[in-house]
Amino acid sequence: MASEFTMRVWRGDLSGGEFKDYRVEAQEGMVVLDVIHTIQATQAPDLAVRWNCKAGKCGSCSAEINGKPRLLCMTRMNLFEPGETITISPIKTFPLLRDLVTDVSFNYEKAKKIPALKLKAKEADGTRRMYQDDVDRVQEFHKCIECFLCQDVCHVIRDHEDNKPEFAGPRSFVRLASLEMHPLDEEDRREFLKGDAGLGYCNITKCCTEVCPEGIHITDNAIIPLKERVVDAYYDPVVWLMNKLTGK
Amino acid sequence: MSDQAVAVNRGGPTDKTLRIDAWWVEPAVTVGMLSTFLIYTTWAALVNEHYYVAPYLSPFYSPCLSTSCAHVTLGLFDWPLSPAILILWAPAGFRLTCYYYRKAYYRSFWMSPPACAVRDGHAQYSGETRFPLLMQNLHRYFFYAATLVVLFLWWDALLAFRFPTTDGGSEFGLGLGTLVLIANAAFLSLYSFSCHSCRHLCGGGLDVLSQSPLRLKLWRQVSRLNENHMLFAWISLVGVMLTDVYVRFISMGYISDVRFF
Numbered sequence A: 001m002a003s004e005f006t007m008r009v010w011r012g013d014l015s016g017g018e019f020k021d022y023r024v025e026a027q028e029g030m031v032v033l034d035v036i037h038t039i040q041a042t043q044a045p046d047l048a049v050r051w052n053c054k055a056g057k058c059g060s061c062s063a064e065i066n067g068k069p070r071l072l073c074m075t076r077m078n079l080f081e082p083g084e085t086i087t088i089s090p091i092k093t094f095p096l097l098r099d100l101v102t103d104v105s106f107n108y109e110k111a112k113k114i115p116a117l118k119l120k121a122k123e124a125d126g127t128r129r130m131y132q133d134d135v136d137r138v139q140e141f142h143k144c145i146e147c148f149l150c151q152d153v154c155h156v157i158r159d160h161e162d163n164k165p166e167f168a169g170p171r172s173f174v175r176l177a178s179l180e181m182h183p184l185d186e187e188d189r190r191e192f193l194k195g196d197a198g199l200g201y202c203n204i205t206k207c208c209t210e211v212c213p214e215g216i217h218i219t220d221n222a223i224i225p226l227k228e229r230v231v232d233a234y235y236d237p238v239v240w241l242m243n244k245l246t247g248k
Numbered sequence B: 001m002s003d004q005a006v007a008v009n010r011g012g013p014t015d016k017t018l019r020i021d022a023w024w025v026e027p028a029v030t031v032g033m034l035s036t037f038l039i040y041t042t043w044a045a046l047v048n049e050h051y052y053v054a055p056y057l058s059p060f061y062s063p064c065l066s067t068s069c070a071h072v073t074l075g076l077f078d079w080p081l082s083p084a085i086l087i088l089w090a091p092a093g094f095r096l097t098c099y100y101y102r103k104a105y106y107r108s109f110w111m112s113p114p115a116c117a118v119r120d121g122h123a124q125y126s127g128e129t130r131f132p133l134l135m136q137n138l139h140r141y142f143f144y145a146a147t148l149v150v151l152f153l154w155w156d157a158l159l160a161f162r163f164p165t166t167d168g169g170s171e172f173g174l175g176l177g178t179l180v181l182i183a184n185a186a187f188l189s190l191y192s193f194s195c196h197s198c199r200h201l202c203g204g205g206l207d208v209l210s211q212s213p214l215r216l217k218l219w220r221q222v223s224r225l226n227e228n229h230m231l232f233a234w235i236s237l238v239g240v241m242l243t244d245v246y247v248r249f250i251s252m253g254y255i256s257d258v259r260f261f
């Protein structure tokens, strides 16, 4: 059964823009991305939208739907009442290229700075072993599809452009957690976390977790455990004293 | 409200938010609940009366460390003010620096941000990088102190089985208040042991958990509890307040305790 909707889509670029309304019929089973494609096919062939997989796996189609950061391809039209006006805007934190497409290179620049995996020495028999118990925890972080919705929603940079140089953002913390908790890694990233990555800017208000389409517990399983590790290194007076006494 | 977000032109809409759902309900309810608790607790801690009715001691006054207490747990010295002040800093600091409550009050009281994808209420933001918020990093010390207090609450729950008799002695019994004190200690224990710092100390700080089977087991248990930390935070908050109300009302003669045997 088809239902009609008004799609209020942002059109424009850095020099300016506005919302434009398109009346579209959505067929049963359609997702928002399908409706955007219908608009492209029938009313606005120049509407820019980034997408690849239409399966929630490539992380390209991030946008804000009625003000909430979401994947266009994973938001079903039956979430909305027929006749409703649905607002589609580009993700807010990054500079707009055109319409729904933003320049997300900030995130790649941040990724380049993360200290890479540094493997421990091999065991006596020339191998390295990992146990499932140790791998379980980091596996969650590998589900990340780099949609950058968490980066988009994070108020530290969304609402404070001036924090961008100092703050790596939740996506980076997920990556950092996967490396820092890796059973075969011997790099210590705590100084980086406290300094260049700006972990202290996060006030654990959990919006990143709320929007993550992969359901990664970004705050509870990555950010807070990393904060606790930074406390070990810098803010725990007893550990500090012990290290002083033992000359560590 | 600041417009710093649009100071740098990123293109796109500049509205404070485009959300159309009732995003303000959650922060409003949080402000209401936390304010009620704060006002009641401050009053109850300062009045310095009606906190003990044998054999029940209000959790706000436990452990009672002053020799002038209506029920002395450990008489260390004579303290002229309310003995609650001597100990309440521990649970108060524990909750104030708790990772969950931080989320709750940063969002609701400080509006930083009030809800996801709703503009931050402040022009400048440095998060927890500077004093005083840098002190949030001491959370684990409040965990130690508050856990000690919880142990005393279990002791109080045990003492709540020992009822005074008319001849000045005591007898074993069970009242509704006993159950209230046990439930209170249990909820507070769930809250304490689901703490993120506890999770880290139990094993979260290790990279190779498989080498420390005991800590792996502990970490798994605490992780399971930790998933419900927010729930325990609220249940134990309401619970401890109601426990005080229960003891207070009996002591003031508004209600009488139900004695099962």
Ligand code: SF4
Residues within 6 Å of the ligand: A150, A153, A154, A155, A156, A169, A170, A201, A202, A203, A204, A205, A206, A207, A208, A209, A219, A223
């Ligand atoms: S929890 Fe931290 S990283 Fe995640 S959105 Fe909030 S401030 Fe940003």
Ligand code: SF4
Residues within 6 Å of the ligand: A143, A144, A145, A146, A147, A148, A149, A150, A151, A170, A171, A174, A208, A211, A212, A213, A214, A215, A216, A218
């Ligand atoms: S952590 Fe989640 S929200 Fe962030 S980029 Fe990865 S998949 Fe997207």
Ligand code: FES
Residues within 6 Å of the ligand: A050, A051, A052, A053, A054, A055, A056, A057, A058, A059, A060, A061, A062, A071, A072, A073, A074
């Ligand atoms: S198109 Fe790949 S995640 Fe939406």
Ligand code: FES
Residues within 6 Å of the ligand: B094, B095, B097, B098, B099, B100, B101, B139, B143, B191, B192, B194, B195, B196, B197, B198, B229
């Ligand atoms: S008590 Fe909430 S995180 Fe420690």
